Amino acid sequence: MDDTDAEILHQLTENARISAAELGRIVGLSRVTVQNRIERLHTSGVIARFTVELGQDTGSFLIDAVVMIKLISGDSRPTVAQLKRMPEMFSLTSVNGSFDLMGELRTTSLKRLDKVLAEIRRLPRVSETNSSIRLNRFK
Numbered sequence: 001m002d003d004t005d006a007e008i009l010h011q012l013t014e015n016a017r018i019s020a021a022e023l024g025r026i027v028g029l030s031r032v033t034v035q036n037r038i039e040r041l042h043t044s045g046v047i048a049r050f051t052v053e054l055g056q057d058t059g060s061f062l063i064d065a066v067v068m069i070k071l072i073s074g075d076s077r078p079t080v081a082q083l084k085r086m087p088e089m090f091s092l093t094s095v096n097g098s099f100d101l102m103g104e105l106r107t108t109s110l111k112r113l114d115k116v117l118a119e120i121r122r123l124p125r126v127s128e129t130n131s132s133i134r135l136n137r138f139k
Contacts, residue, residue: 001046004029008037009046016050063107064090064134067117068099072125076100079125088116099130 007027011018020038021031029037041047071079083092083103091104103120107113113133121129 001041005037005041005046008034009041012038012047063105063110063113064137065105065107065113065117065131066134067103067105067120067129067131068095069101069103069120069126070098070128071100072127074125076125079123082123083120086116086119088112099128105131 004027008023011023011026019031020034023029024031024034027034038047042050069083080092080101083089083101088105088107089103090106093102094100095102105113105116107116117129117131120126
């Protein structure tokens with residue numbers, strides 16, 4: 001990854017809907033070259049996924065929650081893989097402290113959230129969970 005790739009990434013994080021032609025004008029490359037660079041960044045794993053970040057006005061449609069997950073010692077990769085496959089798992093991060101993982105969940109109802117949390121608790125290496133529903137996002 002060079003400085004041009006870094007600038008492309010910066011521009012995409014500022015405005016994911018920017019056109020390849022506009023990106024090309026900013027970084028001094030053709031639209032096709034920018035598209036090729038974006039594809040290379042994606043296939044190499046620098047860009048993990050393309051997604052939509054929902055705004056504040058979606059609060060009445062989605063339930064956001066955080067779940068802290070403590071694992072039994074051993075190989076956590078199978079459990080992490082299972083958690084990542086859950087469609088409601090918006091983000092999964094390893095953390096330090098008394099828990100091993102922090103998951104951000106996004107569901108359409110409290111009933112669905114309850115089912116997802118039960119699924120997580122049933123995973124073989126999960127020993128404990130602690131969850132909180134996000135009420136308001138200030139930043």
